[in-house]
Amino acid sequence: xxQIIKIAWRNIWRNKxxxxxxxxxIVLGIWAGLFIMALTLGLNEQRMNGAINTYxxxxxxxxxxxxxxxxxxxYISQPEQTLAALRQNKNIKxxxxxxxxxxxxxxxxxxxxxxxxxxxxxxEKQVSDIHTLLTSGTYFTKFKRNPAVIGQKxxxxxxxxxxxxxxxxxxxxxxxxxxxAFRVEGIYKSSSSRYDExxxxxxxxxxxxxxxxxxxxxxxxxxxxxxNQVDEVVKSLQVAIPDSKVQGWDExxxxxxxxxxxMSSVIYIFMGIILFALAFGIVNTMLMAILERRRELGMLMxxxxxxxxxxxxxxxxxxxxxxxxxxxxxxxxYLFIQYFAHKGIDLSVAAKGLESLGISAIIYPYMPxxxxxxxxxxxxxxxxxxxxVPAKKALNLNPAEAVRSI
Amino acid sequence: MSIITTKDLFKIYNAGSEIxxxxxxxxxxxxxxxxxxxxxGPSGSGKTTLLNIIGGLDQPTSGSVIINETEIxxxxxxxxxDFRLHNIGFVFQAYNLIPVLTALENVxxxxxxxxxxxxxxxxxxxxxxxxxxxxxxxNKRPNKMSGGQQQRVAVARALASKPKFVLADEPTxxxxxxxxxxxxxxxxxxxxxxxxxxxxxxxxxxxxDRARRVITLDDGKIIADx
Numbered sequence: 001x002x003q004i005i006k007i008a009w010r011n012i013w014r015n016k017x018x019x020x021x022x023x024x025x026i027v028l029g030i031w032a033g034l035f036i037m038a039l040t041l042g043l044n045e046q047r048m049n050g051a052i053n054t055y056x057x058x059x060x061x062x063x064x065x066x067x068x069x070x071x072x073x074x075y076i077s078q079p080e081q082t083l084a085a086l087r088q089n090k091n092i093k094x095x096x097x098x099x100x101x102x103x104x105x106x107x108x109x110x111x112x113x114x115x116x117x118x119x120x121x122x123x124e125k126q127v128s129d130i131h132t133l134l135t136s137g138t139y140f141t142k143f144k145r146n147p148a149v150i151g152q153k154x155x156x157x158x159x160x161x162x163x164x165x166x167x168x169x170x171x172x173x174x175x176x177x178x179x180x181a182f183r184v185e186g187i188y189k190s191s192s193s194r195y196d197e198x199x200x201x202x203x204x205x206x207x208x209x210x211x212x213x214x215x216x217x218x219x220x221x222x223x224x225x226x227x228n229q230v231d232e233v234v235k236s237l238q239v240a241i242p243d244s245k246v247q248g249w250d251e252x253x254x255x256x257x258x259x260x261x262x263m264s265s266v267i268y269i270f271m272g273i274i275l276f277a278l279a280f281g282i283v284n285t286m287l288m289a290i291l292e293r294r295r296e297l298g299m300l301m302x303x304x305x306x307x308x309x310x311x312x313x314x315x316x317x318x319x320x321x322x323x324x325x326x327x328x329x330x331x332x333x334y335l336f337i338q339y340f341a342h343k344g345i346d347l348s349v350a351a352k353g354l355e356s357l358g359i360s361a362i363i364y365p366y367m368p369x370x371x372x373x374x375x376x377x378x379x380x381x382x383x384x385x386x387x388x389v390p391a392k393k394a395l396n397l398n399p400a401e402a403v404r405s406i
Numbered sequence: 407m408s409i410i411t412t413k414d415l416f417k418i419y420n421a422g423s424e425i426x427x428x429x430x431x432x433x434x435x436x437x438x439x440x441x442x443x444x445x446x447g448p449s450g451s452g453k454t455t456l457l458n459i460i461g462g463l464d465q466p467t468s469g470s471v472i473i474n475e476t477e478i479x480x481x482x483x484x485x486x487x488d489f490r491l492h493n494i495g496f497v498f499q500a501y502n503l504i505p506v507l508t509a510l511e512n513v514x515x516x517x518x519x520x521x522x523x524x525x526x527x528x529x530x531x532x533x534x535x536x537x538x539x540x541x542x543x544x545n546k547r548p549n550k551m552s553g554g555q556q557q558r559v560a561v562a563r564a565l566a567s568k569p570k571f572v573l574a575d576e577p578t579x580x581x582x583x584x585x586x587x588x589x590x591x592x593x594x595x596x597x598x599x600x601x602x603x604x605x606x607x608x609x610x611x612x613x614x615d616r617a618r619r620v621i622t623l624d625d626g627k628i629i630a631d632x
Contacts, residue, residue, distance in 0.1 A: 003515065003518045007504065007506060007507065010506030010507070011506055013506075014505065014506060295500065295502060296502060296504065296505070298502075299496075299498060299502035299504075300504075301487070302461070302463055302490065302496050302498075303490065303491065303496055303516055303519075303563075304487055304488065304490045304491025304492070304516065304519055304520075304567075305487070305491075305519060306484065306487050306488070306491075306519075307484070307487070309519070398464075399463050400458040400463035400464045403463075403498055403502060404454075404499075
């Protein structure tokens with residue numbers, strides 16, 4: 001078999017141009033496939049991380065009624081017990097209490113429905129990165145009376161800038177309409193323009209005072225040391241506070257969880273399609289190689305090369321070609337992905353569309369290591385399967401005819 | 407002692423159709439060990455078909471081929487491959503060496519397929535290349551050798567497996583006079599000194615002149631055996 005392997009290896013260098021074309025097409029296929037996969041994964045990862053870091057957090061706790069009807073009266077019924085459970089749980093890194101009211105914001109340019117997020121700024125900094133996303137102004141450090149931090153898109157619609165006055169109205173616990181003037185202290189811009197358009201941050205104390213809420217909590221957002229601990233923590237907290245609804249990020253925003261799961265499958269389907277196309281290229285080229293060498297193959301069969309050896313020789317030739325191409329393709333893809341993972345790919349031209357989907361305009365491709373391994377296996381398998389067609393063709397040659405062919 | 411016997415050999419292509427071709431039309435033949443035989447005849451007379459059937463590369467429509475008491479027409483495809491490997495040496499018109507192997511490796515190749523150990527096959531390959539006058543060309547690949555040299559490597563390769571006989575299909579068709587003479591000298595010597603049986607199909611008068619037996623085919627029948 002060593003001699004067969006030796007011949008197969010030398011055979012692939014008989015027609016260097018053809019071999020390089022096959023190698024190049026495999027390299028290109030792997031590179032294109034992996035890079036698009038990395039781009040897709042990076043896009044999804046950014047979308048997910050953006051959502052978690054900005055507004056989802058890892059875990060959210062609500063009154064069970066709040067899930068279906070985010071009503072001002074659906075506050076957490078046993079806040080002390082809930083907060084104690086959070087403090088006692090070693091896997092809770094930080095949490096923030098939020099008082100949330102639906103309301104209306106108006107300026108001289110118009111009035112818009114919004115969600116008022118009453119927060120303790122220092123607590124909120126632990127679970128959300130809004131304070132790092134300011135495009136102008138400050139984050140609850142300058143104005144003492146009724147400061148508000150609003151999203152860029154809402155600011156644009158309201159025609160508001162830092163220091164602009166806006167009027168916020170909402171219904172309090174007694175169903176009375178409350179209106180109060182707030183001053184824009186900061187304007188943030190997250191990866192989701194829809195979020196920016198709808199959410200206004202104000203101090204929880206201000207909201208409590210104005211809405212006579214007496215420290216009611218509608219939502220607690222919590223962060224674990226790692227996203228992998230979320231499921232376990234959700235289970236333990238739910239046991240500790242059965243009257244509240246404890247949800248992981250993927251339950252709060254199931255579309256993100258599904259997207260993550262779906263992406264794993266889509267990636268393999270996508271790569272499968274690329275490899276399927278690649279297989280045709282390999283089959284075609286190897287069939288050409290067989291037809292060109294009919295006389296030689298006829299001679300080998302005539303002098304007594306058995307079918308297993310002939311078959312192995314053709315299969316080895318294809319496997320050698322892919323064995324050269326796969327590491328090159330993988331290395332090229334790795335370098336390319338690493339480069340853009342640091343530098344990012346600027347898709348500012350499509351920024352509006354991307355931001356409406358909660359995706360930043362700069363995409364950072366991302367590819368976990370295990371994908372390289374599984375794609376390598378898939379490519380080698382496809383190369384092997386592609387070699388079966390030409391190998392079978394070689395076996396079907398009639399040695400007496402092949403040996404006299406031109 | 408007969409090494410090859412054919413009995414009432416028929417080979418009909420496209421049997422029963424309008425374009426039926428009777429390539430062999432009842433060939434009875436005996437070839438003894440140590441013969442130096444040329445099969446001659448015009449194009450389409452059945453020379454190559456007869457050689458292919460004797461060599462186990464093709465099956466007759468009817469009749470039998472017995473080689474050293476083995477009726478090869480009863481063997482299946484895999485048995486035939488194995489039989490060819492151990493019993494028959496082939497020399498082809500277009501040399502048909504493996505282009506990616508050196509002369510030495512080409513000669514070794516058959517022994518490698520027979521499972522001979524490396525030291526033994528290298529020793530024999532070198533001896534054979536010396537016998538065909540190519541001891542200095544052992545490391546050359548076919549594309550670096552002349553047609554005559556390539557055909558001498560092919561003869562060495564054919565003899566490497568110690569076959570019962572060598573079938574040579576138009577071995578001099580692509581060679582010039584000098585190379586033809588050299589090749590015929592080598593094969594005649596091997597026949598004389600080592601008793602190797604050679605069977606040629608040929609048009610070449612120079613080969614016919616050196617043969618000790620000439621079988622003439624026409625329309626698939628033996629019309630002369632001298």
